[in-house]
Amino acid sequence: MDELEKVERLREKANVSYEEAREALKEANGDLLDAMVILEKQGKVKAPAQEQVTTSYEQKREYTDVVKTVASSEEASGTEPFGVKFKRFMKKCWRYLSVNFLSVTKKDKENGMEKEVFKMPLWGVALIALAAWHVMIPVVIISLFFGIRYDFIGENNMDPANKVMNKAADVTDSIKDEFNKPE
Structure with a gap:
């Protein structure tokens, strides 16, 4: 040159x-x-900006978590792997089954108040239902005739399930009344 x-x-x-x-x-x-x-x-040319490199970790607003960004974009676009979707679904199910309970109550004859016999997390109810559904269903139906009541309680809205259980209890009460009615 x-x-x-x-x-x-x-x-x-x-x-x-x-x-x-x-x-x-x-x-x-x-x-x-x-x-x-x-x-x-001589000051006739501006020196390039200094770059700073460090090995210490500082969370800065302008930084983005690449893993979270990729995961959220995959979730939004529907390209998430099946295993990730299944894992998230199972976590939601476990959480739901752990924070909600089945409460079994019986009306006390002396004061007319309902007394809780026991309370079980829904994961326990699900295990019993899976293992012994053929025994559980008749036991629940028969127990309704003896004044046992079932209520679902917990963090989630259990009104639809409780309406079904209350309707079943009302039906058994009406059957008992019909049977006990003098002729």
């Missing part, structure tokens, strides 16, 4: 006049990089 090309290049990069570029190159013995350093020291 001849002297004119070097002066032209330095002038473009440093945004200085031909004369300043030629002087800096002359002082740097024709080295473009040294000429640029000389111009920086």
